[in-house]
Amino acid sequence: MPKPTLHAKAPDFTAAVIGGSYQDGDSVTLSKLKGQSVVLYFYPKDDTPGCTKQACALRDGWQSIAKKALVFGVSTDSIKSHAKFIQKHELPFPLITDVDQKIVNAYGVWVEKSMYGKTYKGTERSTFVIDKDGKIAAIFEKVKPDEHLAAVLAVL
Template sequence: MKPAPGAPAPDFEATVVEGTREGRVKLSDLRGEKVVLVFYPKDSTPGCTLQACALRDGWEEIRGKARIFGVSADGVKSHQNFIRKRELPYPLIADEDRGICGAYGVWVEKSFMGRKFMGIERTTFVIGADGRISAVLEKVSPPKHLALLKEALA
């Protein structure tokens, strides 16, 4: 179940990739700052690339308004390649065990061409400086994501 606006954001600690560097990030260490978690299905797929590049292209409009992280179940190497190839200005969290996805309720059963499978539902969480969810953008169309995120950060 997804945490709703007003609920405390589930804490986590995970591997984060920024450029070619990797490190660790713990959500509770970012308390006092607005944080955005952009959950997306998979690096380098058409919809995810469109969404990531829109964030990159609109970076000057959202930069400084929050700490923004992309989150998927892809590994460090995949994230490094995606960041390098698409020149992404924001870090990506490698949630390979899908623990963060589970905590945020975005690891769900999906269906495509009659086939059912588990995957990440494209969802963005805006977390206030107080550690509570302030907005949830669900099942967002990649081309519309940036405009909705700007509105949520205003």
Template sequence: MKPQVGEMAPDFTAPVVGEGIGEGESVTLSALRGSRVVLVFYPKDDTPGCTTQACELRDGWFDLKGRARVYGVSIDDVKSHGKFIRKFSLPYPLISDPEKAIVEAYGVWVEKSMYGKTFMGTERTTFVIGADGRIEHVLEKVSPKDHLGLLSELLA
């Protein structure tokens, strides 16, 4: 079940790469209290929709970076994240969740279907978390091309 607006965001500690963060470092959500945090859950590194979304965020980074700490989150490993960041010059860090603990805590590990087959995967969802650690906004099933515009409006 997804956390709802007004609820405390589920805490986690997980490996993170990018934005000057060294290999082997982790991020803990509760340690970021005092700052607004955006968690952008996406299905997979270097796939068409996820690349579109990531590059939209990159291209709008100048506008976003001063308003919140933005993190991409997927079940891909740190090595995959590093390649994705380098390939597309992503200016924000990516959190690795191969054990699926974060995607499950946020209710975005769901049954999906494609071409008549069902499988488990990450639902494209963004959580805006206030400086107090409470969920401010939840963007669900947003088109990768529309994501930046909606996020920018919420952070204004």
């Protein structure tokens, strides 16, 4: 599927979530968060170097970002993997599991990638900032982990 465009209604979803104020077995529905700004950041895999750097930057800038928006990390990893990642790096925000790739497909970030000459499908590192009305306010594609926090804070 193509990526949603700026000012379009953000694709709704309900998915399993853990971390922040969410416990194991909880789910989150995007449309129920209306009235609050939401940062949905998509990342390839828990506990890999780039993904860890990106998550820890959000953790370290948490005081600044938490006042302005809810933050949810989204990957195709399991809740069990997310729980370990959150605990290991003391992440203050929740992570959404998308093992069936419904959310990554709805946001157009499940893409063909290549490494060492092999192609495979995976999550493109991308972030969507959703405004209080549920519309896409900003899109960051192929995000560099070192620049992610500053880019998000600049639009909130």
